[in-house]
Amino acid sequence: MNDQQVEISIIPSLADISAAEWDTCACPEAAEGARARDPFTTHRFLKALEDSGSVGPGTGWQPQYLTARIDGVLIGVAPLYAKSHSQGEYIFDHNWAHAYERAGGQFYPKLQIAVPFTPATGRRFLTRPGFEEAGLAALVQGAIQLTENNGLSSLNVTFCTEDEVQRAEAYGLMARKSQQFHWLNRDYADFDGFLGDLNSRKRKTIRKERQTAQGFGGTIETFTGNQIEPEHWDAFWHFYQDTGARKWGQPYLTRAFFDIAHEVLRDDIALVLAKRDGHWIAGALNFIGAEALFGRYWGCREHHSCLHFELCYYRAIDIAIAMGLKTVEAGAQGEHKLARGYLPTSTWSLHWMRDPGFGRAVADYLGAERAAVDQEIEILTDYGPFKKIEVEEQE
Known part of the structure; x- marks a missing residue:
């Protein structure tokens, strides 16, 4: 597969790709009529955002859907948007924007792989079964190249899976850890x-x-x-x-x-x-x-x-x-959820900065932030409403 040519393209509308083809990558588990693991990356949900005018001209979310093909066969897609602000993301980078612009840079527009207005964890590099590694590599490298070629400040991937984080870090993306409150069945x-x-x-x-x-x-x-x-x-x-x-x-x-x-x-x-x-x-x-x-x-x-x-x-x-x-994801923020049986859970995002110096500064920030998030999760979990189970030491 390494010697096969991968073609990366941008489509400005989901009208340019069939639901069946997109969903082959987005929710292959639903091919036989089963429920999609993630309803938010399905063709029907993303197209509803587009057709309703919730994303598109005037919204600050301009679709630039990314596709990857080998010999004409779709192996991966990503819900990519050009952003002119940081609203509707729930992973806050306003301080980054202010710092970059104070230093003379232009933070917006930026590129965002995300489900708009939806702080729910799910796959963001959507690949056809059997093409998981080739598809992710093509989509990550294609998105970085697109950021670089257009002189944009950054590429951001929000509410991706931990597995994607581990794999995408190999291509130079930086991991950011956050937390939400989820109920576990x-x-x-x-x-x-x-x-x-x-x-x-x-x-x-x-x-x-x-x-x-x-x-x-x-x-x-x-x-x-x-x-x-x-x-x-x-x-x-x-x-x-x-x-x-x-x-x-x-x-x-x-x-x-x-x-x-x-x-x-x-x-x-x-x-x-x-x-x-x-x-x-x-x-x-x-x-x-x-x-x-x-x-x-x-x-x-x-x-x-x-x-x-x-x-x-x-x-x-x-x-x-x-x-x-198995779970209820109750959305962003809200420590009041803890008393109601929803426990702190790690969430993840990925970031790539075109400016190397700014990238190093962000990397330092993310390292300190991750330690703080880990500590917060540990403390909040201890304050949770569940019975404390005493574990006796083995003789």
């Missing part, structure tokens, strides 16, 4: 089984929070697939707008995204909605993978005590247990 039969693993104080607190939330004066329902109706999206759009305006200044996703999601993404979604007095008043949107439930967005029209915890965290655990999923 220890083969629980039900929510009470999960509570049984917690210490008594946390167990009582969660039961009280669920009781408080469920006493808000209405009902809570979960919808997926064909159970989701247009009226549900109408309601959720209002929730999402409110949250987006408060967190980011304006929502990342357009209204059209939810209309497209209704047509092509319903089977990937679990929508939890609360209704009171005949009106939907709060909701949480989750995406379903083959092994994980990904909590993405929350919003409300009325504030009720503990309702956020119920819809976003506890109902997500209920769904994961019912579906036999």
Whole structure:
């Protein structure tokens, strides 16, 4: 294979490649109708972002999808974007941008291999089975060359897998470690089984929070697939707008995204909605993978005590247990998740700087940051709600 020519190309739109061909690399496990391990790198999800205008002109996320072929056969793809800002990434490099520009450089535009607005871990170098090494090498080297040829400041790969980090470091990319809070399913039969693993104080607190939330004066329902109706999206759009305006200044996703999601993404979604007095008043949107439930967005029209915890965290655990999923990824940040059974978990990104001096400075920063993240994970885990198991020393 080493003497075979690899052709690297950029396509500006997923309309230029079929869903079947893209998904051969993005989710080969779904070829026989199984659920995709990562719904966010599927052709249907990324194209929904594009077709809805959530990415593209005027958004700061300009698609530059990367493809690698050998003798015309697609062996790898990557969701690559030219970025004119650092919003919607959840791996923060604003300080890098300020430092680089103070030194006389131009940080933007930069290149980003990522799923826009989605802090969920998954493969970013998407390769056809049997071409894992050749595909990753071609995509990494192609992305670096593209960065260099266009005089851009950097290449960044966010929320990639640890395996990709270990392999991509050989090509000069620098690893960055961060952390999120994930819930792990220890083969629980039900929510009470999960509570049984917690210490008594946390167990009582969660039961009280669920009781408080469920006493808000209405009902809570979960919808997926064909159970989701247009009226549900109408309601959720209002929730999402409110949250987006408060967190980011304006929502990342357009209204059209939810209309497209209704047509092509319903089977990937679990929508939890609360209704009171005949009106939907709060909701949480989750995406379903083959092994994980990904909590993405929350919003409300009325504030009720503990309702956020119920819809976003506890109902997500209920769904994961019912579906036999291994984890719930609850999104970025939020140490309040720790008390609700979500433990600190490492997440990863990769970075390459065109300027060697700036690259050395970033490498020094990443080394110190990694030590701090490791310490934080250790401390937070120790403060977790699970029972402490005494291990007796062997005689």
